[in-house]
Amino acid sequence: MRHVFSVAIGPVGFRVGSDWRGPVAALERLYASYPKPQDGIADFTVRLFADRPWRRFFRPKVMIGGDFVLPEAAPLSLEHGLLAAEMAMNLQMALGQRRYLLLHASAVERDGKALVMTGLSGAGKSTLAALLMTRGWRLMGDEFALLDPETGLIHAFPRLISLKNEAIAVMEAAATGGTFGPLLAETPKGAIRHLVPDTRSVAAMFEPARPALILFPTFGHEAATREVAPSEVFVRLTQASTNYVALAERGFTALTRLVAGTPARAIDYPDTESAIAQVEALWASL
Amino acid sequence: MGVALDGHLLARALADPASVATLDSAGWQALLTMARAELLSATLAHRLDGIAKPVAAQRFLDDAKASCAQGRLVALWEVEMARRALGDLGVPVVLLKGSAFIAAGLAAGQGRFVGDLDILVPRAELDRVEAALLGAGWEWVKPDPYDDAYYRRWMHELPPLIHRERDRMIDVHHTILPLTARPTPDADALIADSIALPNGLHMLNSDDMICHAAAHLFADGDLSGGMRNLWDIHCLVDDFGIAGLAERARRHGLASAVRRALRLSHALYDTQLPDGWARSGSDDDLYLRRLTARDGWGRQTRPITRLAFYVRSHWLRMPPLMLARHLWTKWRKQAG
Amino acid sequence: MATLYRAASPDSLIVAPVDLLTAIYHRASGQTHLMASPAPEILDALAEAPLDAAALLAKLRADYDLVDADPAVLAARLDELVETGLVERR
Numbered sequence: 001m002r003h004v005f006s007v008a009i010g011p012v013g014f015r016v017g018s019d020w021r022g023p024v025a026a027l028e029r030l031y032a033s034y035p036k037p038q039d040g041i042a043d044f045t046v047r048l049f050a051d052r053p054w055r056r057f058f059r060p061k062v063m064i065g066g067d068f069v070l071p072e073a074a075p076l077s078l079e080h081g082l083l084a085a086e087m088a089m090n091l092q093m094a095l096g097q098r099r100y101l102l103l104h105a106s107a108v109e110r111d112g113k114a115l116v117m118t119g120l121s122g123a124g125k126s127t128l129a130a131l132l133m134t135r136g137w138r139l140m141g142d143e144f145a146l147l148d149p150e151t152g153l154i155h156a157f158p159r160l161i162s163l164k165n166e167a168i169a170v171m172e173a174a175a176t177g178g179t180f181g182p183l184l185a186e187t188p189k190g191a192i193r194h195l196v197p198d199t200r201s202v203a204a205m206f207e208p209a210r211p212a213l214i215l216f217p218t219f220g221h222e223a224a225t226r227e228v229a230p231s232e233v234f235v236r237l238t239q240a241s242t243n244y245v246a247l248a249e250r251g252f253t254a255l256t257r258l259v260a261g262t263p264a265r266a267i268d269y270p271d272t273e274s275a276i277a278q279v280e281a282l283w284a285s286l
Numbered sequence: 287m288g289v290a291l292d293g294h295l296l297a298r299a300l301a302d303p304a305s306v307a308t309l310d311s312a313g314w315q316a317l318l319t320m321a322r323a324e325l326l327s328a329t330l331a332h333r334l335d336g337i338a339k340p341v342a343a344q345r346f347l348d349d350a351k352a353s354c355a356q357g358r359l360v361a362l363w364e365v366e367m368a369r370r371a372l373g374d375l376g377v378p379v380v381l382l383k384g385s386a387f388i389a390a391g392l393a394a395g396q397g398r399f400v401g402d403l404d405i406l407v408p409r410a411e412l413d414r415v416e417a418a419l420l421g422a423g424w425e426w427v428k429p430d431p432y433d434d435a436y437y438r439r440w441m442h443e444l445p446p447l448i449h450r451e452r453d454r455m456i457d458v459h460h461t462i463l464p465l466t467a468r469p470t471p472d473a474d475a476l477i478a479d480s481i482a483l484p485n486g487l488h489m490l491n492s493d494d495m496i497c498h499a500a501a502h503l504f505a506d507g508d509l510s511g512g513m514r515n516l517w518d519i520h521c522l523v524d525d526f527g528i529a530g531l532a533e534r535a536r537r538h539g540l541a542s543a544v545r546r547a548l549r550l551s552h553a554l555y556d557t558q559l560p561d562g563w564a565r566s567g568s569d570d571d572l573y574l575r576r577l578t579a580r581d582g583w584g585r586q587t588r589p590i591t592r593l594a595f596y597v598r599s600h601w602l603r604m605p606p607l608m609l610a611r612h613l614w615t616k617w618r619k620q621a622g
Numbered sequence: 623m624a625t626l627y628r629a630a631s632p633d634s635l636i637v638a639p640v641d642l643l644t645a646i647y648h649r650a651s652g653q654t655h656l657m658a659s660p661a662p663e664i665l666d667a668l669a670e671a672p673l674d675a676a677a678l679l680a681k682l683r684a685d686y687d688l689v690d691a692d693p694a695v696l697a698a699r700l701d702e703l704v705e706t707g708l709v710e711r712r
Binding site for chain 2: 001013015017037038039040041042043045047065066067096098099246247248
């Protein structure tokens, strides 16, 4: 492939081959402070390609390929090439990750302990994680938290933080001095802008943390907190994990131990300041 | 660079594990990506057990083994559930392909990714088998009357069934090639001479397994996944030898397919052949070209060669007039 | 002779209570089941040897003091367990 990019993000190495320079240039700029894959060998391969030769130049459409693919995935326009690369890397993890149990959750760390936030898209877990990062927490990841079945620890997977729609303005204001990607307008999910995790989060990417609190945030309601019963946590986490079944017995023991050993709360929040206050209060009480 | 950057890189590593010592990191990356694309990553992992390699390569291969192990478990469970549904019918149920290899613990099953469950039953018992499966939670995948009628009349299997809870497919064959294809294997002999497994189900005897693999490779497909199918054949020959194979292949009308399969297996994987078996033949180079059409990024290459084999495979499955009518009917349905 | 019900052997199961429910991982199938009483108790009662429905009902009444000791209800639970593969009819 004409243009190649590679990067290590926590315990996972990727290589991205592209028919166009643009996406690779964007990746190089945003992941500049990240290490390269161990031994020069990537765990997953992603390809951004034109399905017909003329599609490299004329109304270019970026098809997503790689080790693991979804058969009927729609191509993206070239100006959204960075998004295509990020989606493709997510797909490799979702379909191919076998070492760690994937939780569809954001995670931040303080004092060696991890706060894991999970919920439906739009619940605000990426934005909350990004905001907590600006308030002194170490960002471990905004899309996947990696649970090690052998140790029960959460491993960091700090990809570019994906901010959508209203969250973009919120973080542009909050993360002064942060490095942002281009504003990608009118993607299938609305407006998207990526934020690079801060220096401290990148530097600490190989440090795992013990999970101390599982949070189910829901945006758009009056502030409230409730306990979540282990059975509900178990069901919601298996539904939120793309590789639970693939991990077989290790997945079961990892998840049952997590659920048995980690307190879980659901919070409703009307705005992000309220959410942060609730988080800090919960954290202090544990 | 002296090393081929097509499927020969993978074939060499499988046939001669020690040869990976000369690979640099780019070579390893290409080898691993290619193996994954050819569904041979776990096979490669087992072949390279104990061979010195970079840490990242070992990690990749360990993950492939873990993936394969879970798939194996799920495939064996499908076998067990089929046994529970069909065990009391008094019908011989013969496991085919990957499911048979893993159920019997064969070398061909080590590192094998197994897809759907394929079984072979006597044609006369199809209705009872179908009823038992429907009663145990399987249902039709495509309730389309044209496809259904075509299937039942001409194909070598029932229309596909999928289990409503487990979401896994079962293919029920009554012979191993479509009735429209030219070689007509002796389905009765396949079943009569099958071998009983401890769980009461059956598998083909070793000569028939090789014949089936060769038939599947050449007479029923366009060679995609061919490197893996040939590795199956290589393992079966290695395990069981080929005394009696020539005569068995002739009985099934598959002599030419089996001879070619063994030649190609020898060319790619150094399969040991006794005297009297040819090691090269006409068009083998073209077949090898098609089989090894994979690059270090995992892409399929050689589009023209691939297209030629694709067209040929359809032509083999159906006589030209039938193919034309089949395609016309399908076109009419899509257009109208 | 009455139908016997045979459960998956205890070594093929990993059982983890999760508050009021029981999570069960079935090694042979790779499936996870989240079950409420009396399903875990039925599996337990069948652990030593296969039983027919009447014997099973008697054992459940004796060992677990079950309120739901109604043969029709038991039959429905057994059907569900057979579908999951955790119990086999012999």
